[in-house]
Amino acid sequence: MLSQVIEKIYDHRRSDSLANDLRRKRFALFNSLIKSTRTPLKILDVGGRPSFWENTGLLNQEGLELEITLLNIEQINHPKFKCVVGDARNMYQFKDLEFDIVFSNSVIEHVGDYNDQLQMANEVKRVGKKYFIQTPNLYFPIEPHFVFPFFQFLPVVLRVWLLTHFNLGWRKKTPDKQKALSSVTSIKLLSKQKLMSLFPEGNLYQEKFWYFTKSFIVYGGW
Secondary structure (H helix, E strand, C coil), rough: HHEEEHHHHHHCCCCCCHHHHHHHHHHEEEHHCCCCCCCCCEEEEEEHHHCCCCCCHHHHHCCEEEEEEECCCCCCCCCCEEEEEECEEEEECCCCCCCCCEEECCHHHHCCHHHHHHHHHHHHHHHHHEEEEEECCCCCCEEECCCEEHHHHHCCCHHHHHHCCCCCEEEEEEEECCHHHHHHHHCCCCCCHHHHHCCCCCEEEEEEEEEEEEEHHHHHHH
């Protein structure tokens, strides 16, 4: 039963999965916001991939001109996008308010502890006139990276043991304990309160599954 629920939530291959349903609603919200903004638009996607945008349908939308820059920690090459290597916590390559919109999907929980997340939030607001930031909810019962119930609340030693013995979600079994430790401690999920402390001026949208909030979107500048 639990495996069926997890598959229903996270299996991107299923058109009826929660992940795909929430993605469609997320982009409906994003689309409604950018329609209220003059184009062409310069968008910075922090941590984004070309396939992400190619699957949204926005690139081929009539009357919508988008210039998208992808910022990642490793080099990506794609003819349709400007790709830049950089750090979300210090986007020194970009001038103040250089972009109309800064977009980021499930990245801020990967940049480090709260101080690192605060640095990213400040940089997002420095380089962008508007922002649209999505991140999973700390208190959703199934941890989204390891796809294991309440994994984020287990003792670190137990999380390491699990990862050294099993494939967990999107993470392969990691026999090396130090690498497993690095993997399980590198993700710092955010609660609603912490996210809003990073973006106190922002508007909050909550993505729901039954009565649970699966993830948050905070957006501002509109």
